[in-house]
Amino acid sequence: MSVMILEITRANKPMDNTTHFGFKDVDTNDKQGLVRGVFDSVASKYDLMNDVLSFGAHRLWKRYTIASSNVKIGDKVLDIAGGTGDLAIEFRKKVGDSGQVILSDINAAMLGEGRKNLVNKGIFGVDYVQLNAQYLPFESDTFDCISIAFGLRNVTDKDQALREMHRILKPGGCLLILEFSKTDSELLKKFYDFYSFNVMPKLGGIIADDEESYQYLAESIRKHPDQETLKDMVLEAGFGFCEYHNLSGGIVALHKGIKT
Amino acid sequence: MQHFVLEQALNFLIQNGSVNIKPLESKVIRFTLIDSLLEVNFICTNNRIFVTSDLSTPSDVDIKLKPGVFFALFKGEDLTELLRQDKIHIHGDVKTAQLLVDLLSEADIDLEELISHHTGDIIAHEIGKTAKKFKQIAKTSPNPIDALKDGLSELLISPKVSKQYANKNH
Numbered sequence: 001m002s003v004m005i006l007e008i009t010r011a012n013k014p015m016d017n018t019t020h021f022g023f024k025d026v027d028t029n030d031k032q033g034l035v036r037g038v039f040d041s042v043a044s045k046y047d048l049m050n051d052v053l054s055f056g057a058h059r060l061w062k063r064y065t066i067a068s069s070n071v072k073i074g075d076k077v078l079d080i081a082g083g084t085g086d087l088a089i090e091f092r093k094k095v096g097d098s099g100q101v102i103l104s105d106i107n108a109a110m111l112g113e114g115r116k117n118l119v120n121k122g123i124f125g126v127d128y129v130q131l132n133a134q135y136l137p138f139e140s141d142t143f144d145c146i147s148i149a150f151g152l153r154n155v156t157d158k159d160q161a162l163r164e165m166h167r168i169l170k171p172g173g174c175l176l177i178l179e180f181s182k183t184d185s186e187l188l189k190k191f192y193d194f195y196s197f198n199v200m201p202k203l204g205g206i207i208a209d210d211e212e213s214y215q216y217l218a219e220s221i222r223k224h225p226d227q228e229t230l231k232d233m234v235l236e237a238g239f240g241f242c243e244y245h246n247l248s249g250g251i252v253a254l255h256k257g258i259k260t
Numbered sequence: 261m262q263h264f265v266l267e268q269a270l271n272f273l274i275q276n277g278s279v280n281i282k283p284l285e286s287k288v289i290r291f292t293l294i295d296s297l298l299e300v301n302f303i304c305t306n307n308r309i310f311v312t313s314d315l316s317t318p319s320d321v322d323i324k325l326k327p328g329v330f331f332a333l334f335k336g337e338d339l340t341e342l343l344r345q346d347k348i349h350i351h352g353d354v355k356t357a358q359l360l361v362d363l364l365s366e367a368d369i370d371l372e373e374l375i376s377h378h379t380g381d382i383i384a385h386e387i388g389k390t391a392k393k394f395k396q397i398a399k400t401s402p403n404p405i406d407a408l409k410d411g412l413s414e415l416l417i418s419p420k421v422s423k424q425y426a427n428k429n430h
Contacts, residue, residue, distance in 0.1 A: 172306025243314040
């Protein structure tokens, strides 16, 4: 098992815009640090909180993502914002010893949790890279598949990140974006809003001792582009095809882009 | 669900070396079942097939046919003969179309085993049984796609009213 730490922040890049951090407008240069603070805080309880908050549904969403990847033996896969490594474990099984899986995250604490999780489960042969999705330290045309699950909404410049993903995918490679999205059902929306803003932060306070981070989670979901907007962004980044599938009534959507 | 099952089935065949899709590399084939909801692109790339409903990109070959003709192909009817009878419309390279049709007719695999990892064993078992009956349905139903779709919808959305569970307490 190899470990690479590539901290590429390019914080000196001039940026004079603001961006959102939940419902707040913040300086673009500050968002990365703020998001890092959130995940430093929740890393140790991340899996438990996912299970509680989604009633276990996140496991089904991830299974569907893996199944949709069409990854096979010998493939090279990059899991961005891979956190505790749920997807990386399944990708590792699919690519076999002749393939390569890289579990990456911008947050060292999350990556550490992921590494610990995989080792505890006896999963070896995965590489770990700390990286920023906007500046991927890989050669062009490298990967058969790139996944990013519940990570894109935390990226400051999503368009730049999508362009980078497109660059490092092989022609014919597949990008999978699993992310919270928008539901069309008014009834579900009402329930979901109540749950997100009233129950989730409280549970975050009780279980992870961090109500604020889960308030950010709810807010960041609302600020994330809807299904059609994200599809357009993927196509704009250079992908020849993109389609999405709503899961759980659109609360979550899986976007699949193919580099032609 | 149709896209997903079809894509999984075809890639299962490719991964197991049952079929060679190299001649289809980089081809986009639009497949339309007239009078049904199925209109998809088969994107053949990187030695795998993606089945997508995103039809915004031009295709290399268009195949249009009615569900009944589709099942006739499944039952082994000759593509050239169906073309001659004007029952199937192909715009583009007929050889490429033939390769895809051959591939689809090969897709008679154990879907139950394939999808059990994703859906839970009971539902996978029922879908698998339904898929295995695919060709039988074609012989008896005037609109087999609808019959299959209705059956799956009932099973997945409201399994308690499904006939598959009618004798669950016996």
